[in-house]
Amino acid sequence: MESSLLFNLATLAYLAAMVLYVAFLVLKKENVGKSASVLAYAGLAVQTVALIMRWAESYQMGIGRVPLSNLYESLVFFTWCTVLIYVVVEWKYKTRAFGAFVMPVAFMALAFINVAGISNDITPLVPALKSNWLLYHVLLSFISYATFGVAFAVSIIYLLQDTEERGSAGYLAAALGISTVLIVLGYVLNSAGMKVQFWMGLGILAMVWFTYMVVKGALSRPQVYLFITFCTTLASGMLIFMGIDFLIFKMLHQTSAADDGFRKHMFESTFISNSIPVIAISWAGVLALFAVIWSSGLKIKVMLKQFLPAQEILDDLNYRMIAIGWPLFTAGGLVMGAIWANSAWGTYWGWDPKETWSLITWFVYSIYLHARYVRGWKGTQMAVISSIGFLSVIFTYLGVNLVLSGLHSYGGMN
């Protein structure tokens, strides 16, 4: 398959672009920035060709379908949309400052494919998936995910700019203390067979914190800083550890069609391993990630300072991305998904976990839209809500399949 080769080329181009965008922030050399952009455009062009070729290849194989229907293809399409939207933003807002933030998202998604060894076979579709509604549904959903992704990057930058200091070490100590208690509690409950209760409790706590952040966020900058650190650690940590798990799982089981089995053993090679040292190392890894993000955030802020448009423009860009993404997600993610389900099974809404999580994501961004009309909710809170929204997007997309069905030891949803 020649398309795989091109996908790899695109991945390399994005990697190089990412490095150059970061170098641009550090070195502040116009030429570096220009070559970063050129690489990003080139990567996008190559990936576009690769997508079309993969489409054609599926016809040659007699399967004939749009390349959008498995994890591999959807991740590839997601990166494609993200880079495309980024390129448009770079061009319209005439700033390369976001590159160092958006490119890693694209590169990490592609790297996740390679590290996790997600199969890139062109597989035939089960009958229920043969529907044009499904195609539009997936297509529009992923475009909207990409706009939410860009909004996420913008929000993080906004919050970073918003922060003057990390706050006293007390905040960090309190956060780490609470996390430690939670983690220990998690293991105790887990060994008592109360996994679900633990996750529920954790979810509720996170919700309470997020809500607090949204309502009070503007008042306490150090909390905001903690929040960004937490969000970025969560987003990158989830991808990294899932990748590690998948790798080890594959080494142990030597199977390629391991998607299903993997779910049941999710995090067993890291956070819920039988060996205490492994658990300890895993958490140390998370802590290290947290520490790196925590300590380098303000440095990045200093670097960014001269490249960034004014905060109002960032806030406006955040809103615009969501104003594009939300209607697309509504029409594509919810409405077309519902129409497809109705034509396949006669129910447009069934409250299954994937549907419900899309709805939750939709609620979060609906909250974003309405919060603008609630007095006193300004840039900071909006950026916080937007970040929560994207965490919810990641969970809807990956977490529901990987974490939720793994929670139930007998597996197998649907």
Next chain:
Amino acid sequence: METKGQQGIVEVVSEKIWKFFASVKLAVVLLIILAAVSIVGTVIQQNQAPEDYLREYSQSTIDLFESIGLFDLYHTWWFVLLLLLFTANLTICTLDRFPSAWKAIRAPLRPMSEEGFKALPCKKELTIKGSTEEAEAVVIRALSSGRYKYALSKEQGMTHIASQRGAYSRLGVYITHVSILLIFTGAIIGAFFGFKGFLNLPEGEASSVVYLRNEPIWDKIMDGFGISKSQVILDPRIGVPAMPLGYYVRCDNFEVDYYTNQGRPTGMPSEYWSQLSVFDMERQKVLDKRIRVNDPLTHHGITFYQSSYGTIPNASGKVVLTVKMKNSADAGEKVVAELDGTVYVPSIDRTIRILGVSPYGVRDPMSGQIQYYRSQNGEFVNPVVELEVLRGSKPVYRTQVMKVDPGEPSMPENYTISYSDYWGARYTGLQVTKDPGVLVVYSGFILLCIGPIIAFFGSHRKIWVRLQDRKGQTAVMAGGSSNRNRIGFEREFAGIFEKIAK
């Protein structure tokens, strides 16, 4: 809402309630609560069998969860109550704001007062050559080129031009809100007057009832009050409530196609379909349709979806073969034989005996050998029919024919026998629903797709211009505002102003 003078307690309270439900803060709070509760429902699996729950939780946890309805969370009274609160919030909020929005849309264009001008977020001034009349023409041209509608008025030697664009875009938000209400309404209509059911129909059999998962709520209520009898019947054999259809539906044929790899079926279904016929109660055929996944049959408001299939345990079907003369262009003759039975075919003067059927065999095209596989649940992935051909009662030869054959079966005489179907040992699993609310829901969907686009990409923009004569020159003062997308408006305003300045 505003009553002057004496206010009764009823007015005060109802105004308080109205204010409470009209607040956007409440909407945000309700959305947060709905999101949080929905998360719980995705962490705890819903509607599982009791033994599955026992594997996950202790008995005391199960009792606790059961008592607050966490195993069927989305249908508990309190979740429905939350949805109703949200609906009330949405309705009242919309009613509360719509009149003023409508006023803003319909308001006639008026000149802007001096103070108003000062307060505008966007304003510019300059002096241009030429009379006021000439300037007026220039301004109007500039505004019209931006698709602004204007109104002109003159007072005290000053010319006022008021103009606006996109007033109706203010409706976008209301279209969006109404669409959500429509979807809820449709869902309620569906739950009250529709049902969800299923029917496992063996090939060749007909049914005039379907088995229910959800009974129509309206029927239940009416039955509960003794007003009218529910149509639902309880079939004591099955113990599941059943809904009469008012007609018969029969499965004439059911077939699964499998993906092939180098001509060999892989066991992964590519498509499955049922040939269904509908008969009225007098057993007159009304219509038939071949349904597939994603392509259902609808009759009298009831829709039959292809959802699953299976093999009937211990059932033996019939083998359908096609006999055709070699070198002949016609379709051949269909013969039907029981398993272990024989059938005489006059056109070739032979008797065919069926020796056996195996569910999954693949022929090696080189050697002609057949490899047999075990299939999941005894599914007929690629049935192989072992048969013997007799002249009178004397065996002539034996051969095997199969559904998808990458090779050639041996056919020593001047006709061929080929596999057509193995019929009667399978059932088709149909999902059957009646949902009279679905059209309402879909119209809500359409509005939900349109409304936000108008809301986000339209904006109500106003530009006011005043012209004053300054001894053969004209002083132009322009200002404007937009209800959203201020940056876009500022750019447009600057463009229009530039046109005036030229």
